Amino acid sequence: AAALLFLLLAVGGAGVVAVMVAPAIPLLVDAALWLLWPVEVRSSTRFVDEASRRLASVAPTVVAITGSFGKTTTKAHVGRLLRNRRRVVVSPASFNNRLGLARSINEQLTPGTEVFVAEMGTYGRGEIRALCEWIRPTVSVITAIGPVHLERFGTLEAVASAKAEIVDGSQTLVLNIDHPQLAELADAEEGRREVIRCSSSSARADVYVGPDSMVYLRGQAIGATSDGEAFPGNVACAVGVLAAIGLTADPADLASLERPAHRRQVATAQSGAVVIDDTYNANPVGARAALSMLGRYASPGARRVVVTPGLVELGRRQFAENVALAEHAAREATDIVIVxxxxxxxxxxxxxxxxxVRVVDSREEAVAWVRRTLGPGDAVVYENDLPDHYP
Structure with a gap:
């Protein structure tokens, strides 16, 4: 492998290596993770055991949240809606694996904590089931099923199956039934446990968020979000969590919901240009929604810019999804900067x-061009930001 890499560098330079190696990067990363998994398990066992004992001692209601996207935002919404009602601990940032959740519990869970909200991620079948063996959920939430990590799962059905591992053992299931796989799961689980259906398209759902951002719980309006850019499915799932533990979201708390960092956050730069930071978003649905914000924030006739390296971990759909992303950007923007x-x-x-259309080698180069070029009235969306191991 090393000899081949040397030959490619000698013949074609770094560009050839990048083009040939890039498609294999997820597989190489997966191979490295697989090789290191036994080491991680051994090194983390002490911390996981400590976290298990702490959970058993404090005995909070455990809310476990997963989904192809929307996990972190929904988790943040749940924390915000509960903070004046219960003593709540929310796992920070994207601490959503075995070691990250153990650290969250060991460092933050204290006696008197009433609710622990845990985001659970997965790169393969069995991972969420293993987490739920020691972080036993009272309420399980699945926010979405979409084409994320398809290079690992292969199909949406496999994604849905892996996410559904969070269901076992829970008393209540909160599901965004706007996704067909989750609507089917809701029907399958009816009668086995309480099921709370959440939706932004069906007013008959237990929790419904309408196009005017009004939130309905079992047909009754309970308040509205003030952030018109908030994803209604995430809001609905958060309200569903409160319903699962016997609470109704407070209207003032609903109105105060904010987006987490780097997810469609809007700010005004020193130049006067509006900056939409969506760098932590990596799913096609969210990306299209972020691009559609340009027209609302740019002045008439001003420049509307998309800066993006595209989306990854989409398996066989990656090329087509990125073509579609660029087509959408071409409709929404005056300038596209490909990173x-x-x-x-x-x-x-x-x-x-x-x-x-402008092509640059790095995000830093793109940012420098934006700063030189944009001014008052202009708007730019930074869509996704790839890890360093992607060329």
Whole structure:
């Protein structure tokens, strides 16, 4: 392998290596994780055992949240809606694996904590089931099923099956039934446990968030979010969690819900340009929603810019999804800035109808161009930011 890499560098340089190696990066990362998994388990056992004992001693209601996307935002919404009602601990940032959750429990869970909200992520089947063996959920939440991590799971059905591992042992299941796989799961689990259906498309759901941001709980309006950009499915699931533990969300708390960092956050730069930071979003649905914000924040006739390296971990759908992303960007933006080489070909294909397309090697180069170019009235969305191991 090392000899092959040396030969590629000698013949074609770093660009050739990047093009040939980029598609294999997820597989290489998976192989490394698989090799290191026994080491991680051995090194983390002491911390996990300590966390298990602490959980048993404090005995909070455990809310476990997973989904292809929307986990972190929904978790933050639950914490905000509960903070004036219960003593709540929310796992921080994206601490959603075995060691991260053990650390969250050991460092933050104290006697008197009434609710522990745990985000659970997975890169493969069995991971969430293993987490639930020692973090036993009272309420299980699945926010969405989408084409994320498909290079590992292969199909949406496999994604749904892995996420559904969070169901076992829980008393109440909160599901976003706007996703067909979760609507089917809701029907299958009816009668086995309480099921709370959440939706932004069906007013008959237990929790419904309408197009005017009004939130309904079992048909009764309980308040509205003031953030028109909030994803209604995430809000609905958070309200569903409160219903699962016998509470109704307070209207003032609903109105105060905010987006987590780097997820469609809006700010005004020193230049006067509006900056939409969506760098922590990596799913096609959220990406399209962020791009659609440009027209609402840019002044008429001003520049509307999309800066993106594209989306990854989409398996066989990655090329097509990035073509679609660029096509959407071409409709919404005056300028598209393509970062890096990972998805360059797909993004260039999809952006053929754009007014202006620029290709740069790094996010830093893109940011420098934005700062030189944009001014008052202009708007830019930074869509996704790939880890360093992607070219």
């Amino acid at each position: 890096g080489r990972t998805n360059r070909r797909a993004l260039l294909e999809g952006s053929r109808g754009a007014m202006s």
